[in-house]
Amino acid sequence: MSLQLKDLYDKFRDPATIKALAKLIGEEAKKLERPINVMEVCGGHTHTIMKYGLKQLLPESIEFIHGPGCPVCIMPKERIDHAYILAQQPDVILVTLGDMIKVPGSKGSLQDARSKGADVRFVYSPLDALKIAVENPDKTVIFFAIGFETTTPMTAALMDQAIERGLKNLLFHINHVTVPEVMKELIDSRDVHVDSYNNRIDAFIGPSHVSVIAGAKIYEPFPRAYHRPVVVSGFEPVDVMEGVLMLVKQFSEKRCELEVQYRRSVTYEGNLKAQAMINKYFEKRGLFKWRGLGNIPDSALKLRDEYAKFDAEKRYADILPKEEIEDHKLCICGDILRGMAKPTECQVFSTACKPSSPLGSCMVSSEGACAAYYKYGGVM
Amino acid sequence: MKTITLAQGNGGEENRQLISELFFRHLKNDILQKAEDAAVVEDGTLAMTTDSFTVSPIFFAGGDIGKLSVCGTCNDLAMMAARPCYLTLSVVLEEGFETRKLEKIVRSIKKELLENGAKVVAGDTKVVPKGSVDQIFITTTGLGEVTVPGISASNVQKGDVIVVSRDIGRHGAAIFAAREGIELESAITSDCASLWPMVEKVIETGVVPHAMRDATRGGVAAVLNEWAEASGVCIEVDEGEIPVSETVAGICELLGFEPTALANEGTFLLAVRPEEAEKVVEILRSFPGNEAAVQIGEVTDSYLQKVILRSAWGTKRFMDLPTGELLPRIC
Numbered sequence: 001m002s003l004q005l006k007d008l009y010d011k012f013r014d015p016a017t018i019k020a021l022a023k024l025i026g027e028e029a030k031k032l033e034r035p036i037n038v039m040e041v042c043g044g045h046t047h048t049i050m051k052y053g054l055k056q057l058l059p060e061s062i063e064f065i066h067g068p069g070c071p072v073c074i075m076p077k078e079r080i081d082h083a084y085i086l087a088q089q090p091d092v093i094l095v096t097l098g099d100m101i102k103v104p105g106s107k108g109s110l111q112d113a114r115s116k117g118a119d120v121r122f123v124y125s126p127l128d129a130l131k132i133a134v135e136n137p138d139k140t141v142i143f144f145a146i147g148f149e150t151t152t153p154m155t156a157a158l159m160d161q162a163i164e165r166g167l168k169n170l171l172f173h174i175n176h177v178t179v180p181e182v183m184k185e186l187i188d189s190r191d192v193h194v195d196s197y198n199n200r201i202d203a204f205i206g207p208s209h210v211s212v213i214a215g216a217k218i219y220e221p222f223p224r225a226y227h228r229p230v231v232v233s234g235f236e237p238v239d240v241m242e243g244v245l246m247l248v249k250q251f252s253e254k255r256c257e258l259e260v261q262y263r264r265s266v267t268y269e270g271n272l273k274a275q276a277m278i279n280k281y282f283e284k285r286g287l288f289k290w291r292g293l294g295n296i297p298d299s300a301l302k303l304r305d306e307y308a309k310f311d312a313e314k315r316y317a318d319i320l321p322k323e324e325i326e327d328h329k330l331c332i333c334g335d336i337l338r339g340m341a342k343p344t345e346c347q348v349f350s351t352a353c354k355p356s357s358p359l360g361s362c363m364v365s366s367e368g369a370c371a372a373y374y375k376y377g378g379v380m
Numbered sequence: 381m382k383t384i385t386l387a388q389g390n391g392g393e394e395n396r397q398l399i400s401e402l403f404f405r406h407l408k409n410d411i412l413q414k415a416e417d418a419a420v421v422e423d424g425t426l427a428m429t430t431d432s433f434t435v436s437p438i439f440f441a442g443g444d445i446g447k448l449s450v451c452g453t454c455n456d457l458a459m460m461a462a463r464p465c466y467l468t469l470s471v472v473l474e475e476g477f478e479t480r481k482l483e484k485i486v487r488s489i490k491k492e493l494l495e496n497g498a499k500v501v502a503g504d505t506k507v508v509p510k511g512s513v514d515q516i517f518i519t520t521t522g523l524g525e526v527t528v529p530g531i532s533a534s535n536v537q538k539g540d541v542i543v544v545s546r547d548i549g550r551h552g553a554a555i556f557a558a559r560e561g562i563e564l565e566s567a568i569t570s571d572c573a574s575l576w577p578m579v580e581k582v583i584e585t586g587v588v589p590h591a592m593r594d595a596t597r598g599g600v601a602a603v604l605n606e607w608a609e610a611s612g613v614c615i616e617v618d619e620g621e622i623p624v625s626e627t628v629a630g631i632c633e634l635l636g637f638e639p640t641a642l643a644n645e646g647t648f649l650l651a652v653r654p655e656e657a658e659k660v661v662e663i664l665r666s667f668p669g670n671e672a673a674v675q676i677g678e679v680t681d682s683y684l685q686k687v688i689l690r691s692a693w694g695t696k697r698f699m700d701l702p703t704g705e706l707l708p709r710i711c
Contacts, residue, residue, distance in 0.1 A: 006626050006630070015693040018693040019694070022693075052691060052695065053695025053696060053697050054695070056694075056695040056696070057693070057694075102387075111385050111386070111387065112383070112385070114385075114386075115383040115386075116383060124635070237693075354393070356387070366636060374700070375698075375700050376698065376700075377697075
C-alpha cells in the first residue's frame, strides 16, 4: 500500500489527542504562579492557532503574542519598491514566491506592476526560476529572494545550478533574513521611541522548519542569556499543543531550557550541508530594515562579493532608491510584529484594511497575523 | 491609475466588489440585483443566464472547455430548478488554432447538450490575431423553463440543513495540477458534469429545495457566505463532514489551499428542510461520482450573515469568502 499524504498528518490532527493535550495543559496551568505570554515567532504557528481554534482550548493564563516571523510582513516598502522598479525594466522578468506579489510598496504592489504590463511571475520553488531563465535567453530574469532560514538554502541551490549551467541572465535580489537576531531585538530593543518589550514575552515557540535547516542550536542564547525558555515546535495542531504543554511545564517546574518538540526532524546541529551551501554564497548584511522594527544588525544576508555579477542590487544600483519610506500612519503592523499589539487593536483592521485592499503587510500575507485574525478570528 | 487585477476575477471578495461597485451601480434593476445563478423572467416561467469560459489548459482531466461551456450555463439554470432548453454559443478563436481541436470541442459540446436535453439555437464566431486571446474563449447564454418557483439564495431558512452533492474542490485542484505541472501518483479529474439530471430527480420526488447553487469559482466557501448574507442567517458546518478526496486534500496540504475555496464544475449545495435531507442525499448518491453526497451542516441564527466551521475537537471559527488570487504559501 502506498503512503498517502493524509497518513503523514492525520495523527497530528487527531481530535482525541488534541483534547487530551488541552486537558493536560489546563491541569499544568493551575500550578502557574502568574499568567504567561508565549510568543509564537512564526506566522505559520499563528495560523495554526487561529485556523484550528487552539486558543479556545487553552486556559486564560496562557496568552499568545504573535511574532515577526513572516517574510512578507517584515519586508519594508523600500525593498518592495526595488522589486517594482526592477519588474518595470525593459526585458526583465521578475520572479518571486507566493504572497509577495500582493504587498503594497509606495508605488503599488507587484500585482499592480503586472496589470500595467510588467512580466512578474510567482513560483513554488526558487528552482523554477532556472527554467524561466533557460526558456528566456533574451531576457534578464531577476529572482526576488525572500524568506527566513527555511527558504535560503533553495536560493543557494538556485545560485549553484545557475553557475553550474553557466547562465548569464539570472540575477538575484536578496532579502533573506534570520530568526535569532530579530528575537534578540524584541527583548533587547535599542529603539528609544518604543517601550521595552522586555516584560511581555515570557517564552518562545520556535518554528520547526527553521531549525530543520539551522538546528535547534540557534536558540541556545535565549534560555541561557535572556532567561526565556524556547520550545521548537511543528505546525500541526498536536505539535503546537504539545509545544505549549512543554513550555507550561517548564514554568511550573521552574526550569528555563531549550527543548525540541518536533523531534521527528529537528536536530541540535541542523542540516549542515544546507548551512555550508548558504555560507558559500551568502554573508551577513551589516544592517537590514525590518518593517515596523527598524534596522537590525546582522539580521539579514547578502551575496558574497565574489558573486557580485549576479547581484541585481549592484547591477541596478543606479535606479534603485536608497531612502527609507514611512509606513501608512494608521497602520500598526510594526507594533503587531513586535508583539506589542493585537490586530484587533488597529483602528483600520477589517475596515480600511482588508485582504482585498491591505494597508499593511500583516493583512497581505497568508502568514500575517492580521490576515489570520481576519480570516479565522472573531468567533467565541 | 487603477487597473483590473487577476484577483478581481477570483469569484471571491474582490470579484464581488467589482461587480457591485461597477456593473450593478450602472446597470441595476430588480432582476439583476437578486444576483441569482440565473435570472427568473417572464412572470417566473423562464430562467436566463450567461457565462464566458476561459480555461488553461483547454483540455483537462475530466473535461474540456466545450463541456465546461455547456455544463456551466446549464448548471446555472438547473440551480433555479429550470430545465435547460435553448443555448447560444459564441466562440472567439485565436488565429492559428487547430481545426482538429475545435472539432473535438464542438463534439464535446454536442455530447453535453444531450445530457441536458438542450440545443444550441444561435451562435457567433470571431477570429482574432494571434496573441489577442488565449487560444479560445467561449460564451454561452442559456434559456430554461422554471419547474419549481421560489428557489433563491435569499430563501435559506433557519432549521434548514445543508447538503453537498459530492466531494469538493476537484475542478480547482485538477486545473492547478495540470497548469503547474504537478505530478501526482493518483490522477485527479475535474468534477465537470451537468447537474440537471440530478436536480430533475430531486424535484420529481416532491422535494422543494429552499436554495441550490453550484460551487464554481470561490468554491463552497463562497456559496455558503452568499447564502448566509442574502438570507440573513447563520450557517454552521462540521469541518469533518465536508467530503474531500485524498488527492485534493493532498494538493491543498502541499500548496496551502483550503478545499472549500477551490472551484468545482459539477458540485452543488442544497438548503432543504431537515425531513427532506435523507431523501435528497439518497437520490444524489444514486448518480455515479456522487457517492460522497452528505449533509454537512445546518442553518441557525447564532451569528447572522456568517458561516461557522466547527472542528472535531470542539472549536469554532468563521469560514470567510476566499480573497485574492490563489497563491501558494511561502514556507
